[in-house]
Amino acid sequence: MIVDERITAYINTLEKELPSYLYELEKAALTEGVPIIRKETQTFLRFLLTVKKPRQILEIGTAVGFSALFMSEYMPEDCNITTIEKVEMRLVKARKNIGSAPRKDKITLIEGDALILLKELAANKKAEYDFIFLDAAKAQYMNFLPEIMKLLSKGGLLVTDNVLQDGTVAESRYGITRRDRTIHTRMREYLYTITHMEELETAVIPVGDGVTVSTKL
Secondary structure (H helix, E strand, O other): OOOOHHHHHHHHHOOOOOOHHHHHHHHHHHHHOOOOOOHHHHHHHHHHHHHHOOOEEEEEOOOOOHHHHHHHHHOOOOOEEEEEEOOHHHHHHHHHHHHOOOOHHHEEEEEOOHHHHHHHHHHOOOOOEEEEEEOOOHHHHHHHHHHHHHHEEEEEEEEEEOOOHHHHHHOOHHHOOHHHHHHHHHHHHHHHHHHHOOOEEEEEEOOOOOEEEEEEO
16 A cells, blocks of 8 residues: 555545446455445546546556546546456456446457567557556566557557555565566666656656656657
C-alpha cells in the first residue's frame, strides 16, 4: 500500500457506485483473486476519460475485461476500444463478460501475444490511438514501449498501471527478494525512460499501485 490505508479507505467511500453488472464483475474478480484496477485507480481513470474524451482507446492487458468495460461506461459515445489479452484462462471470462456488456459493439477483443499484435497494429499506418492503457505483464513494459510510441497519437495519453509495485520499486535492488529483482530492474528502467523521453511529458502518480500519465508531444 503506497498511501495510508485509512486515507485510501476514506477516499474510496466517496467513489460513485458502479453499474450493477460492473459491481458484480468486480466482486467476483476480487473473490477469485483476479487482479483488476483498484477503486482509486478507477476514479483517476474515469477523470482522465472525461477530460480527454478519446476517440480510440487501446488497452494492453484485458484480464477478465473489467477495465475495458469500465472505460466503455465513461468514454464518449463515438469512442471505440481495442483490448489485447493472451492468457486463455482469462480470455474465457473476458469473452463472456464483454459479450454480454451494454456497449459490447464498441469493444474489440484481440487474442494473442501483445508484442506481436502491437507490431502488427503499428505496421498498419492507419492504426492510431489517443488513449492507451497499459496494464499487462510488468516485465514487458519496456518491450512494448517502442510500438506504443508508434501507435500513440500526438497529444494522446499513455496511462500505465502498477508502476510502483506496492512501493518496492523505490527500494534498493538488494532489498528486493531475488525472484523479484528482474521485474524491479525493468520497472525502474521503464519509469526512468518515460520520464526522460523528449517525446513524452510524464507524471508519476501515487494512486492505487502507482500510475503514470504520459502525453505525446
